[in-house]
Amino acid sequence: MSYLSLTDADRAEMLTAIGVGSIDELFEQIPPGVRFDRELDVPPALGEAELMRHLEELAAKNVHTGSELSFVGAGIYDHYVPAVADVVLSRGEFLTAYTPYQPEMSQGTLQAIFEYQTVICELTGMDVSNASGYDGTTVAADACFVAKHVTDRQKVVLAESLNPQVRQVVKTYAPGFGFEVVEVPHHDGVTDPDELGAAAADAAAVFFQQPNFLGCLEDAPALAAAANEAGALSVAHVDLMSLGVLEAPGAYGCAIALGEGQSAGNWPSYGGPHYGFFAARTDYVRRMPGRIVGETLDEEGKRGFVLTLQTREQHIRREKATSNMTTNQTLLALAGLATLSWLGPEGLREVGETCLALSNYARDRIPLEPAFAADSFKEVAFRTPRPAREVIRRAREHGVNPGYALGRDYEGMDDLLLVAVTEKKRVEDIDRLADVLAEVCG
Amino acid sequence: MSHEPGAAWRDTPLIFERSRAGRRAGRPPQPDLPVPELPDSLRRSRPPRLPELAEPEIVRHFTALADRTFGVDTGFYPLGSCTMKHNPRVNERAAMLPGFRDLHPHADDEDAQGALELMWHLQGILAEVAGLPAVTLQPAAGSQGELTGLMLMRAYFADRGEERDTIITADTAHGTNPASVTMAGYKLARVETDARGNLDLDDLRGKVGDRTAGLMLTNPSTLGLFDEGIEEVATIFHDAGALLYYDGANLNAVVGISRPGDMGFDIVHYNLHKTFSQPHGGGGPGGGPVAVRETIEPYLPAPTVVRDGDAFRLDHDRPKSIGRVRGFAGPFGVFVRSYAYMRAYGPELRGMSEAAVLNANYLLAQLRDAYDLPYDRHCMHEFVLSARKLKREHGITALDVAKRLMDYGIHPPTIYFPLVVPEALMIEPTETEPKERLDDFVDAMHAIAREAAESPELLKDAPHGRPVRRLDEVRAAKQPILRYAFEDDPAHVEGRG
Numbered sequence: 001m002s003y004l005s006l007t008d009a010d011r012a013e014m015l016t017a018i019g020v021g022s023i024d025e026l027f028e029q030i031p032p033g034v035r036f037d038r039e040l041d042v043p044p045a046l047g048e049a050e051l052m053r054h055l056e057e058l059a060a061k062n063v064h065t066g067s068e069l070s071f072v073g074a075g076i077y078d079h080y081v082p083a084v085a086d087v088v089l090s091r092g093e094f095l096t097a098y099t100p101y102q103p104e105m106s107q108g109t110l111q112a113i114f115e116y117q118t119v120i121c122e123l124t125g126m127d128v129s130n131a132s133g134y135d136g137t138t139v140a141a142d143a144c145f146v147a148k149h150v151t152d153r154q155k156v157v158l159a160e161s162l163n164p165q166v167r168q169v170v171k172t173y174a175p176g177f178g179f180e181v182v183e184v185p186h187h188d189g190v191t192d193p194d195e196l197g198a199a200a201a202d203a204a205a206v207f208f209q210q211p212n213f214l215g216c217l218e219d220a221p222a223l224a225a226a227a228n229e230a231g232a233l234s235v236a237h238v239d240l241m242s243l244g245v246l247e248a249p250g251a252y253g254c255a256i257a258l259g260e261g262q263s264a265g266n267w268p269s270y271g272g273p274h275y276g277f278f279a280a281r282t283d284y285v286r287r288m289p290g291r292i293v294g295e296t297l298d299e300e301g302k303r304g305f306v307l308t309l310q311t312r313e314q315h316i317r318r319e320k321a322t323s324n325m326t327t328n329q330t331l332l333a334l335a336g337l338a339t340l341s342w343l344g345p346e347g348l349r350e351v352g353e354t355c356l357a358l359s360n361y362a363r364d365r366i367p368l369e370p371a372f373a374a375d376s377f378k379e380v381a382f383r384t385p386r387p388a389r390e391v392i393r394r395a396r397e398h399g400v401n402p403g404y405a406l407g408r409d410y411e412g413m414d415d416l417l418l419v420a421v422t423e424k425k426r427v428e429d430i431d432r433l434a435d436v437l438a439e440v441c442g
Numbered sequence: 443m444s445h446e447p448g449a450a451w452r453d454t455p456l457i458f459e460r461s462r463a464g465r466r467a468g469r470p471p472q473p474d475l476p477v478p479e480l481p482d483s484l485r486r487s488r489p490p491r492l493p494e495l496a497e498p499e500i501v502r503h504f505t506a507l508a509d510r511t512f513g514v515d516t517g518f519y520p521l522g523s524c525t526m527k528h529n530p531r532v533n534e535r536a537a538m539l540p541g542f543r544d545l546h547p548h549a550d551d552e553d554a555q556g557a558l559e560l561m562w563h564l565q566g567i568l569a570e571v572a573g574l575p576a577v578t579l580q581p582a583a584g585s586q587g588e589l590t591g592l593m594l595m596r597a598y599f600a601d602r603g604e605e606r607d608t609i610i611t612a613d614t615a616h617g618t619n620p621a622s623v624t625m626a627g628y629k630l631a632r633v634e635t636d637a638r639g640n641l642d643l644d645d646l647r648g649k650v651g652d653r654t655a656g657l658m659l660t661n662p663s664t665l666g667l668f669d670e671g672i673e674e675v676a677t678i679f680h681d682a683g684a685l686l687y688y689d690g691a692n693l694n695a696v697v698g699i700s701r702p703g704d705m706g707f708d709i710v711h712y713n714l715h716k717t718f719s720q721p722h723g724g725g726g727p728g729g730g731p732v733a734v735r736e737t738i739e740p741y742l743p744a745p746t747v748v749r750d751g752d753a754f755r756l757d758h759d760r761p762k763s764i765g766r767v768r769g770f771a772g773p774f775g776v777f778v779r780s781y782a783y784m785r786a787y788g789p790e791l792r793g794m795s796e797a798a799v800l801n802a803n804y805l806l807a808q809l810r811d812a813y814d815l816p817y818d819r820h821c822m823h824e825f826v827l828s829a830r831k832l833k834r835e836h837g838i839t840a841l842d843v844a845k846r847l848m849d850y851g852i853h854p855p856t857i858y859f860p861l862v863v864p865e866a867l868m869i870e871p872t873e874t875e876p877k878e879r880l881d882d883f884v885d886a887m888h889a890i891a892r893e894a895a896e897s898p899e900l901l902k903d904a905p906h907g908r909p910v911r912r913l914d915e916v917r918a919a920k921q922p923i924l925r926y927a928f929e930d931d932p933a934h935v936e937g938r939g
Contacts, residue, residue, distance in 0.1 A: 002787055003528050004797050005876035014804040014877065018820075023796050026803050026820050027699060029668045034705045040698045042567045045788030048532050055782060059541025061556030066544045075769070076547050082468055084500050090534075091508035092515030098524050098722040102844065102854050104908040107454075108511030109724040112504070115457050115493075118925040122490040128924050131725060134582035137769045145625065165769045172743070172765035176593065176627035221483050247486050260769070269537075270557050271547030271770025272582070273727030285922070291725060296918035302453075304910035308918040314585070315859070319620035319630045326618055327583035327715060331723030341457055341493045341500055347468040348492060357475040375480065404548055423470045 002045070065268065069429055070401040073379050073420025074213070075136070075163050076271070077263040079241055079351070080424050082342045085265050085335040088112075094331060099291065103306045110305035113293040113330060116337040123243040123340075124236075124257035125250020126279035130290035132333040133325065136260025137169035139276035140207060140237065142289040142323055143256050144170060146280070147205035147233045148177050149287050149322070155180045155203045159191040159223070161212035162237060163260075164409040170207070179204070189216040189372030189381070197226030205256075206230070209237040210246065214406065215359075215379030215418055216372050221252035228253055233284075240264040240277065240336070241422075242377050244345065245352030256280045263422075265339030266332050275329035275336060286312060289323030291330075352377075354423040358430060362419055365434045368441060371416050379420045381406060385441050388417040394440040400433055454506045454909070458926045461493040467500055491928055510909045511724070512853055518879045520805075522824045522856035522868025523616065523664055525694045525716035530786065533719065533779035542778055547770040551755040557774060558754035561747045564781045568731055571693075571791070572710045573703025576739035578746055579731045579772040584691060585618040586767060587711025587730030588658065590743060591687045592626035593764045594709055594734060595655050597741040598685070601762065606655035606684070612641060614664045614860040616691060628655060635862055639667040639817040641675055650678055656685035661705065662692045662822035664860040664868070666802065668700075676706025685709065685738075693717045694872070695799055695823035698792025708735045718780035729776035743767050797873035798823040801880060805871055808884040812891040816863050824870035826863050833865050838894040838901050840865040845912065846893065848905035850886035 006014070011023075020026060027035070046054060065078050088094055093108065100106030100113075113131045120129035133139040144156050156174065158167050160183050167183065174181050184191060184199050191208055200206045206227035210220040220236060227234035235256045236249035241263045249257035262274035280288060286309065294308030314321040343351065355378035363370050368382035384391045388405040395402040407414035421430070495503070513519070519526040537543065545557055565577040581587040592609065599606050609628045611619045614635055623630045631649050636642040641659070657679050662668045669675065679686050688707035694717045702710045714720045714729030722728075734742065744763040745756035756771060787794055799822055806815070806825045814828040832838040844854030844867070856868040871880060893900050905911070 002790060002793065003530055003874050004793065005874060006797055006800070010877040011800065014800055018800075018803045018807045020803075020820075023800055026799050026822075029670055029820060029822075030696075030700050031670060031673055033673055034700050036573075036699055036701050036704065040789045040791055041570050042789055042791070043563070043785060045790055046785050048786075051782060051785055052532060052536065054785065055536040055560075055778070056539060056541075058556035058560050059536075059539035061559070062541040062545045063549065063553035064541050064544035065546055066540050070546065072546050072548050074548055078544075078546075080470070084467070084497060084504075087501050087504045091504070093508040093511035093513040094724050095534075095721045096513035096515045096519075096526075096529050097511050097724045098519075098521060098526060099725040101521075101856075102848070103913050104845065104848055104905050104910055105512040105853055106510075106724070107909045108507035108509065111454065111456065111510070112507050113724075114924075115926070118458065119490075119492060121925045122492060134586065134727075135769045137766070138582065138586070165766060168766040169768065172593065172767055173625075175596070176589075176625055178627060217480075217484055219483070243486065243490060245480065245486055247484055248488075248490070251487055252483075267543040267775075268546045269543055270545040270549070270554065270774035272768075272773035273729075273775050274769075274773075285924070292924060294918040295923040296914045298911040298913050300911055302910055304913045306913050306915050306918045308915065308922060308924070311919070314617035314621035316617070317621070318617045319624045321617065321621040321624070324585040324589060324618045324621035324625055325583070326585050326616075327713075327722075327728035328726040329582075329723075330725030331721070332727060334724070337457075338500065338504060341495060341503075342468040342497070343470070343492065344466045344468070344494045345489045345492045346466055346494075347470055349486075349489065350470045350472055353477045354470055354472055356480070357473060357477045360478045361473075361475050375478070375484075426471070427473050427475065 068401050069399065071403045071419045071433060072401055074404040074418055075260060076268050077420060077422050078424055079263050079422045081265055081267060082339055084342045085338045088334045088338045094334060100307060103304060107304060110293050112334050112337060114295060114305050116333050117293060119337055119340050120277050120279050123240055124279045125248030126257050127282040128285045129277065129279040130288055130292050132329040133276035133278050133290055134329060135272060135274050135276045137166045139258040139278045140166045140170050141173040142278060143235050143258060144173060144177055144179060144205055145323065146284055146287045150233060150284060151204040153202055153204035154178050155182060157182045157184060157199045157203045157206040159184050159196065159208040161186040161191055161214050162207050162209045163213045166237060189214045190218050190374050191223055193219060193222035193226040196223055197230055200227050200230035200232045203230060203232040205233040205235050207235045207237060211242060211377040214372060215376045215381050216374035217377060224253045241351055244348030245356060261333065261336050265336035273329060273332055275332040287322050288312060290325045290328055351423045355421060358421040358425055362421060362430050365430055367434060367438045378422060379418055381416050381418045384415050384417050387414045391417060391440055395436050398436045400436045402433055402437055454510060456926055457493045457503050460495055460499055460503060463494060465494045465496050467495060467497040517851050518875065518883055519853040520855050520869045520871050521853060522870040523691055525870060525872055527719055527872035528874035529719050529721040533782045536782050537775045537778040555754055558747050560781055561777055562749055562754050564777050565747060567784050568712060569733055571697055572733040573701030574710060574733040574735055576742060577731055577733045578742045579777060580743045580768050581730035581732055582768045582773055583728035584711055584713040584730045585622060587732050588618055588622040588689065589625055590732050590767050591709040591711060592622055592628060594738050594741045595685050596626065597764050598738055599655060606653055608653050609655055610649055610657045612659055612663065613862055615658065615660065616664065619658045619689060639665045640669045640671050643671055643674060646678060650682045650684065654682055654684045656687055658687045658689055660689040660691050662695050665817055665826050666821040666824040667817060667819060668822055672705050692823065695795055697795045699795050708738060714776050714780040719783040720776045720779050727773055727776055729773050729780060745771055794873050801871040801873060801875055805869060805880055805884065809887055812888050824868060827867045828863050829865040829867060832894045836894045836898050838898055840867050842901040843867060843890055846890050846901045846904040847886060849907055852883055852886055
């Protein structure tokens with residue numbers, strides 16, 4: 001099978017028009033020493049039906065969230081993706097267009113991004129949003145690059161309760177920015193504002209997560225204030241699905257709010273593609289990474305949308321750009337827009353309340369000691385009487401995946417199990433989890 | 443204007459303008475449980491002003507926006523350097539299989555064997571295409587692949603105790619190259635293009651030294667020309683102890699025909715959304731895997747996918763790794779689509795590139811007399827024309843040509859890039875276009891060249907049939923309106939003026 005359209009007659013006619021006898025002549029500009037002179041050693045071609053069967057067989061080897069009652073979260077969550085998200089994802093025009101460089105051809109994409117930016121600003125309480133970054137990790141690295149230029153400082157402070165993969169990505173990028181990375185430990189699952197503030201002296205940016213990776217609600221306003229007082233950019237890593245019930249970072253003074261958008265409108269998909277969102281105060285708009293859409297007028301005075309502030313970007317600014325980003329995650333972000341529009345303010349609040357209610361119920365119902373005293377949103381860490389990995393293994397023999405072993409990321413937490421719920425979980429699901437944990441931990 | 447036919451198409455309200463207080467679509471489950479009280483300081487103080495619509499109007503809204511968007515599914519989209527090829531529907535179906543779509547990325551390896559097997563095969567095919575042995579799938583897009591490649595160079599030289607601080611790029615390079623150089627903490631040097639469109643070897647020799655970490659090069663270049671001196675280029679860098687980075691933006695020209703590893707490149711990124719048909723999605727997602735020579739392999743981002751007998755696993759134990767560049771093991775859904783595309787062709791991926799090059803040369807042969815051709819050679823998968831003659835003789839710019847093409851139902855090519863060609867029109871038809879669509883484009887371009895002479899105002903006023911006329915980009919940048927101003931915002935008045 002192939003997707004080529006040329007017939008033999010077409011090829012002959014085209015070669016004649018070009019004035020060559022064969023396609024090989026077109027490749028004579030390639031020096032003989034670097035021409036590839038054998039067939040590619042790759043698996044054979046498949047027709048569509050065979051291809052689909054092959055992929056179905058591969059997919060069937062995976063144990064997915066539909067085939068097991070699972071309470072695994074830890075950064076990627078099983079929230080409901082409404083069918084209206086498919087309206088975006090399945091329309092060929094959205095799917096097969098590229099970056100809207102030619103606005104007259106792309107008003108639909110541009111307007112949708114403008115709406116997405118507005119929704120992200122509303123949820124985070126920020127002034128400006130970009131059109132998306134790669135994921136919840138790389139937007140943190142983007143924020144470091146912003147902070148480097150805004151503050152001219154060379155240190156970044158990360159709360160240890162920030163998602164470990166986010167911290168790892170920041171550490172990977174940091175040497176290129178000339179950044180030192182300092183991590184501030186948690187105490188009983190939360191970050192101490194005074195300790196964070198002390199570390200923030202001379203820091204370009206301070207990152208914390210709300211709710212944090214350990215499932216705890218931080219005293220986010222105090223953390224933001226501590227960072228701001230030190231003259232660092234305060235950066236909150238937040239969950240869009242929490243922002244119907246949790247305070248917006250903009251309301252407690254953060255400079256930048258960002259995070260992983262997956263929970264709002266994207267499937268888990270073994271880690272991607274998803275979208276990272278990035279929003280900031282107006283002060284930083286000219287240092288923002290990525291695409292930004294703005295409203296303007298056409299020659300007849302009619303409203304339209306364009307990519308704007310492009311002098312920040314690599315295709316104009318080259319080595320002085322605010323980021324190297326070209327391709328972003330627009331399609332996934334627009335699925336997020338459709339999802340959040342479907343929920344509306346009431347629905348988003350209800351999702352949040354259901355998460356609060358279910359995680360609170362799990363805390364009471366599960367016969368294990370909660371590891372931390374702090375309030376939770378949709379994840380609770382429990383202390384297990386034997387290593388959490390063993391508890392998980394044994395619970396899965398009973399058909400329930402009880403959560404994530406925090407020992408995978410944190411030393412000294414081998415006996416901590418992080419249990420995640422979303423609004424998709426039912427009371428009886430948590431009852432079943434509790435019963436299984438009682439059995440395997442008893 | 444509201445009496446005009448097609449007014450509805452031209453006027454599409456924002457989703458916030460369709461909103462009515464109290465209307466709703468989704469009703470999430472609300473179990474009969476108490477909702478715990480949050481401390482005041484943590485509780486949302488003001489509800490977010492999300493749109494309030496019922497489902498019918500949500501669907502109509504996004505359908506209206508889709509109608510105002512032009513994709514490859516709509517028509518010919520010869521956007522140079524972006525490889526806007528057909529995106530097979532079966533790939534979308536495959537990515538939505540529950541075993542892929544609903545697989546949690548924290549799944550244990552034994553529960554993700556199908557996904558890991560797919561990734562392992564993908565790594566193998568990519569390695570064969572590049573002629574390099576080791577692959578990371580993690581980078582999220584081409585530009586992140588570039589940055590990853592530069593981080594690999596830094597780790598490689600640091601491990602050898604060598605201090606090298608400069609990366610050389612071509613003057614035809616995409617803007618991402620110099621931007622990545624800065625983000626990676628390197629200094630930038632630029633090498634010129636010679637009269638045949640190759641790297642200027644004399645200029646190059648003078649710029650490569652013991653502080654040079656490497657070269658970043660797109661080959662074929664953004665001019666659509668294969669660098670005829672590539673073997674000598676590789677020798678110059680390798681003799682200086684430096685590395686060569688291959689920007690895979692134009693890989694669609696040479697799959698199965700010439701391999702970057704065989705050209706002498708040490709590090710290669712691929713754009714899965716270009717060469718291997720991940721849909722471009724209005725800007726993304728993409729995928730930017732990186733392949734490297736054995737000497738660079740220890741520094742690849744963790745995790746990579748390895749095979750132990752019949753089992754596959756993620757290998758996190760990489761002590762010399764540069765670290766993680768993205769969450770999890772990469773954009774898996776992109777891998778499903780690209781793997782499906784590769785498996786549809788098999789070894790005939792070579793035929794894919796041949797058709798891409800044939801289509802481009804056919805267009806070039808038909809258009810070379812009507813427009814200026816700055817480098818008179820056969821092209822690879824794309825070529826660059828110049829509208830400078832139209833500008834000189836009729837005051838018509840590349841932008842005017844682009845806008846007028848819209849009236850013919852064709853997406854414009856990339857314009858004003860590469861920077862070394864004035865009034866550049868960069869045209870990439872891709873392999874999936876039939877000859878009829880190429881002929882439509884040729885006819886349109888000839889008609890536009892005639893119009894430039896006979897009725898230039900048709901071009902200056904273009905486009906005529908799109909939802910909006912030309913937009914004021916200066917206004918957008920000088921008075922930025924970057925979000926909807928709600929009725930009760932002070933900015934509402936300010937923004938509307």
